Amino acid sequence: MMRVFIFCLTGLLSACSLTPEMTKPALPVPATFPRHDNALGTMSPPTAELGWRTMFSDERLQTIIGLALANNRDLRMALLNVEAVQAQYGIQRSAQTPHLDLTMSSSRQRTRTSNDDGTQTFETQQQNNLNIGFSAFEIDLFGRVRSLSDAAFARYLASDYGRKAAQIALISAIADAYFSQRLAAEQLSLTEKTLTDWQQSLKLTQTLRMGNQTSAIDIAQAESQVASAQANRAAKIRALSQARNSLQLLVGSRLPDDLPAPRALTDQGIMTRLPAGLPSDLLRYRPDILQAEQNLIAANEDIGAARAAYFPRLSLTSAIGYASSDIQHLVGSGYSAWSLSPQIELPIFQGGKLDATLQLAKVRRASAIAQYEKTIQTAFKEVADGLSGRETYQQQIAAQMDVIAAEQRRTQLSKLRYQAGVERHLTLLDAQRQLYAAKQTWLELKQQELSNAVFLYKALGGGLVESSETRE
Template sequence: MRNVKPVSALMLGLLSGCSLIPAYHRPALPVQNAYPVAGGGAGPAAADLGWKDFFKDPALQQLISLSLANNRNFRETALNVQQAQAQYRVDRASLFPTIEGDAYQTVTHTPANLSSAGRAITSHEYSLGAQAVSWEIDLFGKLRATAKSAHETFLSDLDTALSTQISLVAQVASEYDTWLADRQSLRISQNTAAADQKSLSLVQLELNNGTVTAQDLAQAQITYDTAAASVAQYQRQVAQDMDELVLLAGAPIPPALLAQMNAVDGLDAEAKLPHVPAGLPSDLLTRRPDIRAAEHELLAANANIGAARAAFFPSISLTASGGVASNSLSSLFSGGQTSWSFQPQITIPIFTAGANIANLDIAKVEKKIQIATYEATIQSAFHDVSDALNGRETYVDQVKYEQDLVNADQRYYTLAQMRFKAGIDTYLNVLVAQNDLLSAQLNLVALQLAQRQNEITLYKALGGGWEANSTPGTQPVPATMPAAQPVAQPQTGQTPGKPTSLTGN
């Protein structure tokens, strides 16, 4: 009896097996420890700031919700998560035996000339039992390494879906602002064209009266045609912007929402976007879902090395069955009718012509590829944040000076009109001033749009947009899935790296 515990412990150790997966060490940060431009300041981190708190426009909020529910690219990504989770369950199931129940009847008829008894014989056999077929004992962790790889792939797809959501939120907001800016530019062009048309009519009358020359009329015509062409350009762009919004939404925009959008009077009516601090580059490792997805892919490649190593060692599989058998149905469950079989099998790789070594080399190279991909993703994220921070520092000044230019051009245009009416200057000065004012006004709108889009880019680059409402202190997990294809949502606050239960048809 004293040897029972050691033997039991040995058997338990054999059944639990060992792991040949290399120890994982996160690669060093391949970027500087701080951004070139300071990105501090008060305010919650972007990843903790919900997009409904970042984008205050109710129409934009509804448009984003519509897109998250219907956008086909986002829906496809969410379904990929379900597929990856199902594959993980398949691989994990290989760790356990497959038990099958069976019941059968065999009837055999032997003719008289073949029977040893000299007469025809009909025999019956009944059997009822269960069997476990070719259950592989995972002594060296091959199956567990494969399941680990599938698990990491699932988590990578989960973070990829989150990254797609963040990109979709930012893309919808950016396109909405583009639509507002183009409508504002269209209104400026229409007002300028209307004023130019009145000026053209006035110059025509003055030409008839002999107070101006034909050259003045031609110049007025040029100015009007320039403004009219600008109207046509922005009419086209506004229509194309709406087409893009419909595509992103994945469904026609409801009339009530469209009316609400049309009631917004350009970019000037939009609330200023909140300031988000940049933090440190190391923060991106947990706040950027694309970086987390790349690390999960690296962990999957690391697990594949363990599976490739295990292929060099023997594999043990067990086949067992048990039940009852009888030559008559009435005695099938009588005593002494038990039947069983047990068939262990061991397979040892002797000669594979270098296939196992090659597979291990492939796994190691794939890990190196994933390390490079992971580092490149971090560098790209650092670049995105750094560029947006540079933009935030310079757009403020550029917009201010462009506004000053618009004000100066407006004063110059007013003075040019006064001097023309007083007979001091020709109408050419008025036309030049009007062209300069139109150009400055359109440039100002374009700069205001670029400034807002830069703020949206920074919010996205810092991992913002993963959830609708702000949840300080929590780590991002996918919180929104397309409504048309139901997918269970992970619980808010779930620890990153843990498997998430997703269910769906």
């Protein structure tokens, strides 16, 4: 009997809901990206389905990303936050079902009675109870409890999307820091090689001076150039150390000594031409947009709960069990007892609390809509920036290689003319400095091209899948 009664009460949870219809705002961005490559988009799968091991073929970088996913503190806190919100959802969802409790109690009471003859008698009474039932279970007539549960579930989903967004951001930051470290290492190698060349040039100038074929000014200029390279080397050593420290912080643990050998910036094999698709695709693949959408759903459900608070609340307390003054005969057919206590609560005056609660819920939904639209606009801008970089870095790098080739020819000719005594030493020094600067710039452009590809990969929602078979 009691089971049937509880089942009927649970069925009432499908009552009406006062939550407003959920309508997402229109896409607040253009229908296509600037520099949109439709052919590339139709030939390739979505970038979000491209595994990070496929995107980054450098085994050293792959190992570091794996270490970061296991040890990064920010990602760990994001996971713990998901677990906390999941527990909160479980707490809120439990309000939709009766909470059955088994209680056993015993009480003794002594009473005093005055008799007609003026005497007093004392009597001791004992009562023992054994009951199973539920207390103050709310019958969700207007969907208040269900709205609160749905809001908690949406926030749980939002926290999980937040964890996914944190993973994407971490992989992007690791790759960017790794390429920065490789840039610092290769620039240091270039600086040390250049320093060796300039030291040999200084020795040649000193030899020519001994033969009165050059002046003391030429030696001073060569010494200044060598000192400049030494200072630059110290700066590159510092940059390499700081880049290593940044990478280690992101990983969350000490980098092991047995990592695979790194690849050069020119041999990374990273995909730079990624399919962008359409802005509407971001609504499916960007975790931060999905997180903002779930927060909007939760805010909408809060309005339903706030509206339902204006209406009566019906709650029930029920129990079935046994009651007896003799604990030895507590359980038996002659000692059964039951109770059913319905209670209805109708708000009459609360000093404007209900109105303020509803107004707050509406404001929070408006804020969630604005945040949702802003997240979409930010995602559109990030993809557009990545596409712009994709189209221009290759052209800039090719032009920079032409600059290096021209500076190499200029340096060779200046050196020959200087040795022949028909060119000033200052011209040779200037050519050497320009060649060194051109090579440094070329390395920086290669790193920036790789970082732009990483940025576009992140902007398109890539980084959640570990591996995939598709490569361009």
